[in-house]
Amino acid sequence: MADHIEPLTKLAEQFGRLPGIGRKTALRLAFSVLDMTDEQANEFACAIKEAKTKIHLCPICQNLTDKDICDICADDTRDRSTICVLEDPRAVLVLERVREFKGMYHVLHGVISPMSGVTPDKLKIKELLARCEDSEVKEIIIATNPTVEGEATAMYLSRLLKPLGIIVTRLAYGVPVGGDLEYADEVTLYRALEGRRDV
Amino acid sequence: MADHIEPLTKLAEQFGRLPGIGRKTALRLAFSVLDMTDEQANEFACAIKEAKTKIHLCPICQNLTDKDICDICADDTRDRSTICVLEDPRAVLVLERVREFKGMYHVLHGVISPMSGVTPDKLKIKELLARCEDSEVKEIIIATNPTVEGEATAMYLSRLLKPLGIIVTRLAYGVPVGGDLEYADEVTLYRALEGRRDV
Numbered sequence: 001m002a003d004h005i006e007p008l009t010k011l012a013e014q015f016g017r018l019p020g021i022g023r024k025t026a027l028r029l030a031f032s033v034l035d036m037t038d039e040q041a042n043e044f045a046c047a048i049k050e051a052k053t054k055i056h057l058c059p060i061c062q063n064l065t066d067k068d069i070c071d072i073c074a075d076d077t078r079d080r081s082t083i084c085v086l087e088d089p090r091a092v093l094v095l096e097r098v099r100e101f102k103g104m105y106h107v108l109h110g111v112i113s114p115m116s117g118v119t120p121d122k123l124k125i126k127e128l129l130a131r132c133e134d135s136e137v138k139e140i141i142i143a144t145n146p147t148v149e150g151e152a153t154a155m156y157l158s159r160l161l162k163p164l165g166i167i168v169t170r171l172a173y174g175v176p177v178g179g180d181l182e183y184a185d186e187v188t189l190y191r192a193l194e195g196r197r198d199v
Numbered sequence: 200m201a202d203h204i205e206p207l208t209k210l211a212e213q214f215g216r217l218p219g220i221g222r223k224t225a226l227r228l229a230f231s232v233l234d235m236t237d238e239q240a241n242e243f244a245c246a247i248k249e250a251k252t253k254i255h256l257c258p259i260c261q262n263l264t265d266k267d268i269c270d271i272c273a274d275d276t277r278d279r280s281t282i283c284v285l286e287d288p289r290a291v292l293v294l295e296r297v298r299e300f301k302g303m304y305h306v307l308h309g310v311i312s313p314m315s316g317v318t319p320d321k322l323k324i325k326e327l328l329a330r331c332e333d334s335e336v337k338e339i340i341i342a343t344n345p346t347v348e349g350e351a352t353a354m355y356l357s358r359l360l361k362p363l364g365i366i367v368t369r370l371a372y373g374v375p376v377g378g379d380l381e382y383a384d385e386v387t388l389y390r391a392l393e394g395r396r397d398v
Contacts, residue, residue, distance in 0.1 A: 041251040
């Protein structure tokens with residue numbers, strides 16, 4: 001029957017393409033659009049188009065923005081001597097939520113992964129190097145994810161950056177706060193032991 | 200930070216208004232729109248607008264359709280002497296999936312619920328009565344949900360329809376097929392006992 005109402009099927013298909021949305025949920029979401037007022041549905045459609053047309057990359061940090069230069073890069077109160085390197089714009093959100101880091105960011109838009117055809121030239125690495133030529137930059141914190149690809153990317157970057165006389169650091173590995181040792185995996189525990197600190 | 204990228208926040212808010220989509224999922228979905236190509240995002244936006252503009256109610260059964268008369272009402276092979284009355288268009292999909300029922304449908308678009316201000320005149324009841332004046336109609340199967348409001352609506356309809364000389368039936372209550380007696384609630388078991396049949 002849903003196959004008979006083509007616009008409904010099409011809309012459900014569109015929802016079904018979103019990550020984590022299955023066939024049944026997609027149909028429920030499509031029905032919910034029909035329950036909206038015309039104005040609400042229009043706003044929804046416009047929000048999709050606007051997000052796509054207005055958002056571009058900040059020419060400095062490569063993070064997403066709808067302005068010429070993103071708010072963080074434009075903020076004069078932030079510490080320009082430290083750049084935190086991240087895999088994607090979602091990570092910027094997460095780090096900003098900590099409210100502790102006051103330096104700048106640089107978004108790579110991926111990690112080196114020869115298996116998936118992602119070579120260093122496909123990432124925003126040359127933009128990072130260009131920023132590092134600025135004498136202001138003193139430290140680069142590499143905060144790629146603790147995966148094989150994230151590690152490899154961190155190694156690659158540190159080899160490029162250290163010769164420029166920049167301090168290159170990596171986020172600490174260890175047991176998550178509030179976690180239970182019992183549930184920590186061996187590699188994490190090994191890294192936590194390795195990185196132990198004086199009390 | 201997400202608050203700084205206004206089009207992204209707006210899109211996340213739109214997703215967050217959909218049923219069952221929380222704040223985090225909404226943000227993830229908004230990001231996924233940015234990962235789409237321009238064409239894909241456009242298709243998505245168009246699908247929303249099209250579903251809203253093209254889909255209307257079938258003048259006969261009040262089900263959703265994008266045609267003048269819905270496919271089921273237009274289908275000459277279906278049995279016009281039986282009408283199955285349902286709460287909403289989703290239920291039509293479910294019943295059609297059974298592939299057993301070959302009669303017609305009538306969608307009420309709700310159930311009588313004075314608490315929520317839904318009085319009989321807000322439902323598609325007069326359209327149902329108009330259909331019943333047609334001498335072809337012999338049986339009305341009331342398949343509203345087995346809730347208090349669904350029951351009340353079924354009672355109300357049967358009182359209206361019986362004087363017209365129409366057989367009014369209700370879906371059978373009982374233990375779900377494949378279920379376990381242990382998990383059936385008392386009311387369902389009581390109704391299953393009450394409706395017991397010869398083997």
